[in-house]
Amino acid sequence: MFHTPSLSVELMFDAPEVSEMRMLQIHSDGFAFEAKRKALKNAEKVDSKSYSTKESCLVNFIAAETSDTKNIAQAAKMTAQMIAQAAEEVKEKKIIVYPWVHLSETPAQPGSALKLLKLVEKQLVKDGFDVLRIPFGWYKSFMIHCKGHPLAERSKVLDISKAVETDEEVTEGEDLTAIKAEEEAHSKFYIFTPDGVVTEVDKFDYTGHEELRLYVKYETAKDRTAQEPPPHIELMKNLELVDYEPGSDAGNFRWPPRGYTLKRAIEERVTREMVDYGAHVVQTPLIYDYEHPSLKSYLQRFPSRQYVVRSGQRDYFARFSACFGQFLLLSQATISYKQLPLKMFEIAPSFRREQSGELAGMRRPRAFTMPDIHEIVADVKMAKEAVNNQIQFVEKLMQELELNYEVSFRVLKEFYEENEDFVKGIVKRIGKPVMIEIFDERYAYFLFKGEWNVVDDQEKAACLGTIQIDVENAERFDIKYIGEDGQEKRPLILHTSPSGSIERILYGVLEQANKDKKKGIKPMLPLWMTPVQVRLLPVDDMLIQYAIELGKVLDRYGIRYEIDDRSMTLGKKIRSAEKLWVPYICVVGKREQETGELAVRIRRVKEQAKMTIEQLAEEISEKTDFAPKQQLLLPSLISRQPIFSREV
RNA sequence: GCCCCUGUAGCUCAGACCGGUUAGACCGCCUCCUUGGUAAGGAGGAAGCCGCGGGUUCAAAUCCCGCCAGGGGCUCCA
Numbered sequence: 001m002f003h004t005p006s007l008s009v010e011l012m013f014d015a016p017e018v019s020e021m022r023m024l025q026i027h028s029d030g031f032a033f034e035a036k037r038k039a040l041k042n043a044e045k046v047d048s049k050s051y052s053t054k055e056s057c058l059v060n061f062i063a064a065e066t067s068d069t070k071n072i073a074q075a076a077k078m079t080a081q082m083i084a085q086a087a088e089e090v091k092e093k094k095i096i097v098y099p100w101v102h103l104s105e106t107p108a109q110p111g112s113a114l115k116l117l118k119l120v121e122k123q124l125v126k127d128g129f130d131v132l133r134i135p136f137g138w139y140k141s142f143m144i145h146c147k148g149h150p151l152a153e154r155s156k157v158l159d160i161s162k163a164v165e166t167d168e169e170v171t172e173g174e175d176l177t178a179i180k181a182e183e184e185a186h187s188k189f190y191i192f193t194p195d196g197v198v199t200e201v202d203k204f205d206y207t208g209h210e211e212l213r214l215y216v217k218y219e220t221a222k223d224r225t226a227q228e229p230p231p232h233i234e235l236m237k238n239l240e241l242v243d244y245e246p247g248s249d250a251g252n253f254r255w256p257p258r259g260y261t262l263k264r265a266i267e268e269r270v271t272r273e274m275v276d277y278g279a280h281v282v283q284t285p286l287i288y289d290y291e292h293p294s295l296k297s298y299l300q301r302f303p304s305r306q307y308v309v310r311s312g313q314r315d316y317f318a319r320f321s322a323c324f325g326q327f328l329l330l331s332q333a334t335i336s337y338k339q340l341p342l343k344m345f346e347i348a349p350s351f352r353r354e355q356s357g358e359l360a361g362m363r364r365p366r367a368f369t370m371p372d373i374h375e376i377v378a379d380v381k382m383a384k385e386a387v388n389n390q391i392q393f394v395e396k397l398m399q400e401l402e403l404n405y406e407v408s409f410r411v412l413k414e415f416y417e418e419n420e421d422f423v424k425g426i427v428k429r430i431g432k433p434v435m436i437e438i439f440d441e442r443y444a445y446f447l448f449k450g451e452w453n454v455v456d457d458q459e460k461a462a463c464l465g466t467i468q469i470d471v472e473n474a475e476r477f478d479i480k481y482i483g484e485d486g487q488e489k490r491p492l493i494l495h496t497s498p499s500g501s502i503e504r505i506l507y508g509v510l511e512q513a514n515k516d517k518k519k520g521i522k523p524m525l526p527l528w529m530t531p532v533q534v535r536l537l538p539v540d541d542m543l544i545q546y547a548i549e550l551g552k553v554l555d556r557y558g559i560r561y562e563i564d565d566r567s568m569t570l571g572k573k574i575r576s577a578e579k580l581w582v583p584y585i586c587v588v589g590k591r592e593q594e595t596g597e598l599a600v601r602i603r604r605v606k607e608q609a610k611m612t613i614e615q616l617a618e619e620i621s622e623k624t625d626f627a628p629k630q631q632l633l634l635p636s637l638i639s640r641q642p643i644f645s646r647e648v
Numbered sequence: 649g650c651c652c653c654u655g656u657a658g659c660u661c662a663g664a665c666c667g668g669u670u671a672g673a674c675c676g677c678c679u680c681c682u683u684g685g686u687a688a689g690g691a692g693g694a695a696g697c698c699g700c701g702g703g704u705u706c707a708a709a710u711c712c713c714g715c716c717a718g719g720g721g722c723u724c725c726a
Binding site for chain 1: 651675677685686689
């Protein structure tokens with residue numbers, strides 16, 4: 001595609017990358033071996049440690065190369081073919097498969113090598129040969145008597161890079177259009193700055209834009225170096241926010257009350273913003289019919305990664321986004337041009353059956369909660385206006401999440417050329433350098449896509465908010481509006497997630513907190529979403545009642561608090577609150593009761609302050625006034641709370 | 649999905665390579681003492697299908713095979 005075939009082979013496969021399983025073949029009169037002792041800890045189990053025959057046989061010494069492990073089945077198949085061909089040439093029915101690692105300088109891992117040899121054996125047996133596979137992982141003695149004819153000793157190298165393509169596994173209902181299209185698309189990557197300057201990504205000076213550099217590196221080089229688990233995983237458990245659920249499928253999580261409080265706070269925040277934006281809020285089903293014509297065609301755009309739900313004799317798929325329900329609803333709605341732009345919003349679970357190896361904590365689960373807005377517009381002009389409007393709330397929400405983010409846009413070349421001013425206007429609005437990918441051919445349903453990404457501690461990037469101009473699905477789902485002239489018209493659709501999934505937001509804020517921690521800043525969750533905003537610590541049992549009275553004041557302000565009424569030392573209560581990153585920790589003792597002023601440990605400023613409960617409540621209210629009041633979803637007395645996964 | 653590593657008390661982790669008393673430790677939990685002033689007060693106690701299922705062995709947390717889960721790499725991320 002990009003290169004001539006011969007050139008591309010050279011570029012793609014450096015010498016050590018070529019798969020060259022090595023094999024030495026000896027046509028022998030008789031063969032014998034004896035397994036002496038294990039060479040590997042997990043050597044293959046053997047029924048008989050020795051074997052001897054006087055019969056003629058074709059002995060194949062085989063060393064699997066590292067490169068064979070890329071496609072063991074393919075390597076095995078070709079190896080078996082080579083052996084079968086050689087056997088037929090010398091008219092031999094008896095075949096010995098002998099593992100001999102010393103033929104290779106870069107051998108495969110034992111497990112892969114054994115797997116390969118077993119597959120070779122299986123194939124040859126299937127082809128009707130009498131096969132003996134010599135046990136793997138032992139030091140062995142052997143005897144061989146080479147026949148000495150011209151074809152009796154040969155060495156071979158398997159070159160898997162020359163393999164013909166075999167049938168790709170295709171699941172029913174799947175076609176590879178999207179993948180193929182993406183492979184064929186050409187893309188160029190640039191950095192756009194707010195002043196309108198365009199620079200190729202590798203020529204841009206990233207000084208002062210370290211995270212942008214990391215993001216670009218991730219997107220273009222796909223460089224992965226992480227060894228450690230992502231830090232947010234330990235944090236989410238210790239803060240008792242989310243945890244794995246062993247009783248469910250991989251990638252499905254449970255939310256104890258603290259985490260659920262945070263989750264709901266975010267959901268409510270995003271929903272309010274969408275209602276303010278003028279959205280119609282809906283709820284649509286979680287499962288959909290594979291056979292529905294529009295859905296069938298939509299599914300064919302993507303590899304099948306769905307959860308399948310059986311109902312009676314029929315299979316349904318769990319939705320992987322909110323698009324279906326909204327499109328189906330819109331397709332039956334009577335929409336006038338007077339109602340455009342029409343905004344539909346939904347926040348609900350979605351399911352993507354990601355490959356097991358792709359799952360990673362909250363960065364990539366299989367079940368997640370996605371806020372999704374679709375904005376129906378008449379034409380490209382209106383779409384561009386909508387993008388400009390949407391950018392405002394996406395930027396606002398991203399800033400409220402208090403995390404560093406990098407913005408990128410992916411634009412069809414043709415669209416870019418016609419709308420250069422629009423794109424540059426957006427970058428100006430973003431106010432910092434952004435990465436822009438310009439692609440030649442449309443490989444998905446969008447011709448324009450904005451992404452708000454975070455870069456984590458492992459230097460991996462993940463997309464949160466996104467805005468896309470969809471030019472395909474209005475037609476696919478037969479969504480139309482009635483124009484001024486009374487005629488049905490086909491609209492464009494903006495697909496937007498204002499914030500990204502709630503799970504990924506949590507991933508983002510925890511990774512951000514971890515980055516802060518490494519810089520010596522106390523890690524925190526944004527005040528408006530943190531489950532517990534205030535902890536009241538009565539110094540002794542006599543003061544619990546007073547703390548409860550103080551709590552009632554906080555209730556009036558809609559502030560989430562706990563009272564540590566456990567029988568432990570003050571030092572321990574403070575430690576417990578600090579471990580949970582509680583932003584305001586108030587000691588409630590006789591002094592406070594007498595003066596009416598609390599001693600407040602303020603996490604953000606690492607200092608104590610004296611203030612009344614009303615002053616504290618005012619301060620928190622003021623800092624969180626943009627967010628709906630979310631209740632704490634567990635009893636405020638800590639003595640009444642079980643421990644789900646927190647430490648103290 | 650493939651490859652590598654890991655899975656022991658609620659948590660974090662010893663023990664495993666080299667099979668053999670009653671599987672340990674910190675934190676947490678429970679009981680008692682202590683009623684405390686800004687990141688761990690003291691004493692005692694309970695708590696384990698050693699991930700699951702097979703196998704080898706007189707004997708398995710330990711060795712072998714399979715499966716599941718978590719992490720990393722590849723691929724992928726609509």
